[in-house]
Amino acid sequence: MADRLNILVVGPHPDDQEAGMGATIARLAADGHNILLLDMTNGEPTPLGDVATRAKEAQAALEVLDQGTGNVQRRMLQLPGEARGYRDDTSAKVSDWGANALPNRWIEHTIEARRAVAGVIREHQAQVIFTPFFEDAHPDHKATTKIVEDARFDAKLTKAGLPGERIYPKWMFYYYATHLRWVANPQFCMDVTGFEDHKVRAIEAYYTQFVLPAQQPIPNAPVAVQSSQSQIPGAAGATRRPVKEWVHASLTYFGSRIGRPSGEAFYSKEPLGLAGIGGLVR
DSSP states (O other): OOOOOEEEEESSTHHHHHHHHHHHHHHHHHHHHHEEESSSSSOOOOOOOOOHHHHHHHHHHHHHTTSSSSSSEEOOOOOOTTTSSSOOOOTTTTGGOBBBBTTOOOOOOHHHHHHHHHHHHHHHSSSSEEEOOOOOSSSHHHHHHHHHHHHHTTTTTSSSSOSSSSOOOOOEEOOOOOOOSSSOOOOOEEEEETTTHHHHHHHOOOOHHHHHHGSSSTOOOSSSOOOOOOOOOOTTTTTOOOHHHHHHHHHHHHHHHHSSSSSSEEEEEOOOOSSGGSSSSO
């Protein structure tokens, strides 16, 4: 590999990165890139989960995507209460600021959140950032993307009292893990042929979110839909789709748009430059 890139993949909750771009993460790890998964919250509360269990699930998903390469790390954002204060100490770490992880449903666009994410960007020296697509029904997803966009700018500032050396990541891409019922029209698709099962297994590692719900009655549904398979949660009364079926349907569709068996979709607000025409998928 010519260049090993530092890549930051931000998710509002543990499982969003896997659902949105799990196959791409697995491919990037296999390609030798240095990947950090940043969870903005601990993911709880949810109907069947708890904080300790979600942490174990997130670790299990990481191991699936890492494939034993050691190229994928994971951390949870520690939102510092004293982040407004200025400290001219670039050797300090975000974790030194002494704070706790946010719970599910509590992500807000604040200066503290921006600074915390900017600190992670600088610590990781991220050259590429992936964050959720900005149009979404989930408030946590929308807030996360706004925070990350602004933190990208903050990470380059001098005299900012942030840890690490300043950096402005060259590329910011948006993955699709949206709660809206629409089909993405991406600017580019990553060929993830051969990494489909990694995405399925990483999603299924979140047992309380995708496996256990399949064994429970759907709340307020007239008829409980039971299955031994892991399933994508649906609205009350809706039939849930098995994870493997849902993943392969999406990967196959976006793969067909680039002439490959499987693909994952991404968006960029900025033009992408090509060093040559030879890198295009043929």
